[in-house]
Amino acid sequence: MRRRLIRMLWQDAQPPGLESRSLQQARERILKALTRAGAVLGLLALLFTLPSFIAEGVLHIFPVYLVAVCALWVMALGQNLPYRLRAATLLFSTYLLGLTELLNFGYTVDGHAYLIACALLGVLFFNQRIGTAILLANILTLLGIGGMIATGRFVVWEFLFRDINWVMIIDTAVIFFSVVGALQFGVAVLLTQLDTALQDERQLRDQLEARVEERTRDLALARDAALATGREVTEQRAYMTALYETTLDLLNRRQMDDLLQSIVERATLILNAPYGELMIRDGDALVVRAHTANQPFLKGDRVGRHEARISWQACDSGQPVVLDDYAAWVGRRDLYMKVAISAVADFPIMIGDHCQGVLALGRAAKGHVFTAQDIRQGQLFSQLIALVLENARLYDTAQREIAERAEVELALQRSAQELQAQNSDLDAFGHTVAHDLKTPLTAIIGYSQLLQLLHRKMDADAIERDLQSILMAGRKMTTIINELLLLANVRRSGPISYERLDMATIIAEVTARLAHLITESQATLSGPPAWPAALGYAPWVEEVWVNYVSNALKYGGTPPQIRIGADPPAGGFVRFWVRDNGAGISGAQQELLFNAFTRLQPARADGHGLGLSIVSRIVEKLGGSVGVESRLGEGSTFSFTLPVA
Secondary structure, rough: EEEEEHHHHHHHHHHOOOOOOOHHHHHHHHHHHHHHHHHHHHHHHHHHHHHHHHHHHHHHHHHHHHHHHHHHHHHHOOOOOOOOHHHHHHHHHHHHHHHHHHHHHOHHHHHHHHHHHHHHHHHHHHHHHHHHHHHHHHHHHHHHHHHHHHOOOOOOOOOOOOOOOOOHHHHHHHHHHHHHHHHHHHHHHHHHHHHHHHHHHHHHHHHHHHHHHHHHHHHHHHHHHHHHHHHHHHHHHHHHHHHHHHHHHHOOOOOOOHHHHHHHHHHHHOOOOOEEEEEEEOOOOOEEEEEEEOOOHOOOOOOOOOOOOHHHHHHHOOOEEEEOHHHHOOOOOHHHOOOOEEEEEEEEEEOEEEEEEEEEEEEOOOOOOOHHHHHHHHHHHHHHHHHHHHHHHHHHHHHHHHHHHHHHHHHHHHHHHHHHHHHHHHHHEEEHHHHHHHHHHHHHHHHHHHHHHHHHOOOOHHHHHHHHHHHHHHHHHHHHHHHHHHHHHHHOOOOOOOOOOHHHHHHHHHHHHHHHHHHHOOOOEEOOOOOOOEEEEEHHHHHHOOOOOHHHHHHHOOOOOEEEEEEOEEEEEEEEEEEOOOOOOOOHHHHHOOOOOOOOOOOOOOOHHHHHHHHHHHHHOOOOOEEEOOOOOOOEEEEEEEEEE
């Protein structure tokens, strides 16, 4: 049984009598790759080993390697040489290198490697029979050279091992035969199976080519039928392409008149009808909204049910209506006799079950009627028109809704900003009430308790001083409350009625209100003899002057020297100003001056914060703006602008 199995495997390993062309091509590619690789690597090996040959004194064997490498280069470059010659040269070069290694260096690894490669290449490039012959020749070579070394007939170089015996020689030959023979057998089986697979693939390819030829004949039989429908398919493709381009064009148009005119022009072009009109339904009438340039008489045409009977029939039925000879029809309109219209087709524009209008097309040439294909295309186009019109309507509705929503959002944003400002003012108001009213209120309570406990022991002058302190604290509280009420009034007030201001009278009122402060501080107040005319609201402008002048009295020099004035009108506004000789204000503090409830000197009872915030709100309400110019040690100038009268 074992012998039979070995015999079967051995027979399978034998190449067929005529191997496939694909296997021959594979062997050719492998041979080409190996010769090129061997030539390049062999040359590199010669260059690297030449110094060692010279150093060891074995330069006489260098020509053998050189011949082998040259032979490889000839085979690598000579691609036109016969395959067998190149393969045999490669085998001979490999055997020559192995023989040289054995004769010069004894039983080395390199020598055995060359002989193994030679035996395997014999199977790869030729067949199992030649490979076996090469294997036997290599074994005889190993036995011969080994026997010569063992018997002393041949002495290898003393720097390599040479003490071998017959047992070692026979063992080496047996191992070499076993290993290389097994490898050869495996390569032979692999090549056989590969060749079988390639032949099977070739057979399948032949079968496939036969089926392709059969299918080709079947297609040739069906070609006539395909050519018969080819023109219709081409026309349909052209129509669908034009319809697609039309869809993109129409969807990008937003103006209704431009949209309707483009629909008519596209319809006449696609459906090959030089006359066209688009009527939109308006109650019990169809109104022409767009038409071709060759029918100017249709502009604004409005028809009822007793006219344009074809169009109304299409509109009522929801189906296209076609006439092959409109001129011979008894129900024709005389209006169309101005042009030579022959065949007509009216397509309803349906959105759901409701007719929005009618697309009417006409042809002039006799016999050029609307075919079933034309009618189908016209129906598709009318459906497209319905979608476009509905899209335009939805777009207009969406635009209106977006605009309305934007207005609502803007109003909400303004309300939110106002609410946020009000909340900030409320927080600041609470802070001011808690902080600014606390100091005078504490003074009032303190002096009152002091008088309650000690008034019997106090003299009249001390009591008078304490009562005066209580009075001043009460006045200060009244001033703060009045300022807060004025600020709230300014915020709540609506549009202001502007009036021409008598600035001299306003300044006189301000001077009268601040007379006691001017006297106490021994201040000097000077102004111009005349004032430029401006528009505003007198009570509020008076408060602006009071705040500016009172701050100048408090923070001016010692004594305060205050100048008030106005610049000539410029850009439709007049600039009024108050200048003092105080210590001045730093740039960082100037940025905070007009913020609500900001005080630059919190250690004092009074401050710029609330009053200047009132000034800023008043001037903004009156359409002007506030400003400050100051340098440390050089005084300050506070200003505001009002519209020129």
